[in-house]
Amino acid sequence: MENNDLSKRGAWGSKVAFVFAAAGSAIGLGNIWRFPMVVGQNGGALFVLVYILAVALIGFSVMLAELVIGRYSQRNPAGAFEFIKPGSLWKLIGYFGILTAVCILSYYAVIAGWSAGYLMKTASGSFKTSLTSELSDKIFTEFSADPLQAILFFLVMIGITTLIVSKGIKGGIERWTKILMPILFILIIYLAVRALMLPGAKEGISFYLKPDFSQLSGKLILFALGQAFFSLSLGMGIMVTYGSYISKSDNLVTSAGWVCFFDSLIAFFAGIIIFPTLFAIPGIAPAAGPGLVFKVLPLIFSKIPGGILFGTLFFSLFSIAALTSTISLLEVPVAYFVDERSWSRKKAAILVGLFIFCLGIPSALSSGGMAFFTKIDFMGKMDFIFLSLFLPIGALLICVFLGYVWGVKNAAQEILSGNPRFKLGPLWSFSVKFLSPIAILIILYFIKTIAE
Numbered sequence: 001m002e003n004n005d006l007s008k009r010g011a012w013g014s015k016v017a018f019v020f021a022a023a024g025s026a027i028g029l030g031n032i033w034r035f036p037m038v039v040g041q042n043g044g045a046l047f048v049l050v051y052i053l054a055v056a057l058i059g060f061s062v063m064l065a066e067l068v069i070g071r072y073s074q075r076n077p078a079g080a081f082e083f084i085k086p087g088s089l090w091k092l093i094g095y096f097g098i099l100t101a102v103c104i105l106s107y108y109a110v111i112a113g114w115s116a117g118y119l120m121k122t123a124s125g126s127f128k129t130s131l132t133s134e135l136s137d138k139i140f141t142e143f144s145a146d147p148l149q150a151i152l153f154f155l156v157m158i159g160i161t162t163l164i165v166s167k168g169i170k171g172g173i174e175r176w177t178k179i180l181m182p183i184l185f186i187l188i189i190y191l192a193v194r195a196l197m198l199p200g201a202k203e204g205i206s207f208y209l210k211p212d213f214s215q216l217s218g219k220l221i222l223f224a225l226g227q228a229f230f231s232l233s234l235g236m237g238i239m240v241t242y243g244s245y246i247s248k249s250d251n252l253v254t255s256a257g258w259v260c261f262f263d264s265l266i267a268f269f270a271g272i273i274i275f276p277t278l279f280a281i282p283g284i285a286p287a288a289g290p291g292l293v294f295k296v297l298p299l300i301f302s303k304i305p306g307g308i309l310f311g312t313l314f315f316s317l318f319s320i321a322a323l324t325s326t327i328s329l330l331e332v333p334v335a336y337f338v339d340e341r342s343w344s345r346k347k348a349a350i351l352v353g354l355f356i357f358c359l360g361i362p363s364a365l366s367s368g369g370m371a372f373f374t375k376i377d378f379m380g381k382m383d384f385i386f387l388s389l390f391l392p393i394g395a396l397l398i399c400v401f402l403g404y405v406w407g408v409k410n411a412a413q414e415i416l417s418g419n420p421r422f423k424l425g426p427l428w429s430f431s432v433k434f435l436s437p438i439a440i441l442i443i444l445y446f447i448k449t450i451a452e
């Protein structure tokens with residue numbers, strides 16, 4: 001880290017390149033798979049409202065905090081905190097982030113594998129026009145409970161991720177994200193329109209968009225906050241790393257704003273696809289859990305003209321969106337071993353990838369593949385510990401570091417470069433110093449009750 005030659009670190013070609021890369025990391029399973037799932041489990045529209053507030057008031061501030069730490073220090077997370085506060089324990093935030101990224105990737109890639117499996121199924125015409133909710137439910141349950149398929153597709157996703165990360169990301173994935181993300185966007189809008197046209201879609205829209213305030217609970221707020229951090233790729237240093245490649249002449253505030261906006265928009269549209277379909281073709285409960293999207297989407301593909309083609313295209317892009325996120329997750333530990341332990345990129349990617357594959361096997365077997373892991377809901381536990389607990393803790397530490405150790409004034413100085421008329425200062429300062437840490441602390445305090 002000490003002999004970091006900053007001129008050789010590289011940088012994003014433009015602000016747009018950063019927004020696409022960061023949006024590529026942010027947009028993934030969290031938007032298409034997890035967002036509708038937690039909305040369904042937490043009663044619908046009120047969750048959506050709390051989520052939007054969490055992104056606007058807290059997520060955006062934390063993203064700006066991470067980006068500014070990254071751009072100022074021009075280092076990986078472990079190095080960044082050390083650079084700003086040398087010889088202190090704040091460096092541990094970086095290690096905490098690395099641990100979180102490894103553990104999240106271990107089950108994230110299992111679900112990415114489901115997406116790859118569903119790509120095969122859709123392409124091979126498994127979902128016929130006669131598909132019913134019951135049958136779709138059965139197909140998913142059998143698929144995810146088959147240990148061989150669950151592990152195989154998980155291995156495929158981890159393998160591709162490892163390969164790409166081992167070769168460096170720039171020319172390949174960065175270029176492709178720029179092309180594929182807009183296609184995913186157009187496809188999502190098309191499917192949302194088709195879902196809205198299904199007879200009986202109204203009920204789904206009212207579940208999704210008409211809040212019932214009696215549903216407000218600590219659990220709902222915790223899940224909304226955890227989902228916001230996860231979906232925006234916050235709390236583990238990804239945005240510190242990505243921020244470290246942003247040019248000093250770029251506007252950090254609008255960059256963060258665009259990433260938050262695109263990420264929320266895709267999640268919002270995913271809900272517009274899922275809930276009208278769910279209510280129009282009854283048989284699957286909104287609270288169906290991890291299988292929700294996989295049970296519902298084939299229903300819409302089996303009902304629209306050209307469904308096989310659309311379904312195949314959709315699951316291809318869904319898998320690619322997942323892949324641009326798994327790459328950024330693997331990049332966190334790999335960058336650490338390359339920067340701080342002087343491992344070669346290839347060695348780091350292969351060893352970490354292998355480790356994550358072993359760590360993910362219990363998650364792959366926890367949807368029916370093995371009785372023990374299914375009974376203890378291993379994947380659900382991983383999700384709860386690392387996503388609902390560790391990400392908010394990571395975000396809390398970042399806020400405290402920026403607000404009280406480095407200082408908002410120093411950070412604002414960095415933001416002024418590229419944004420000389422930075423006006424959000426007092427609001428952002430309030431969010432980073434008080435609102436975000438207090439909200440996170442309250443939630444963490446009640447976590448035992450929330451977890452039941």
Ligand code: PFF
Pocket residue numbers: 025026027028029030031101230231232233234236238325326328329
């Ligand atoms: N934000 C990604 C998603 O919504 O799917 C998941 C993720 C990727 C989280 C990278 C954290 C991260 F560092």
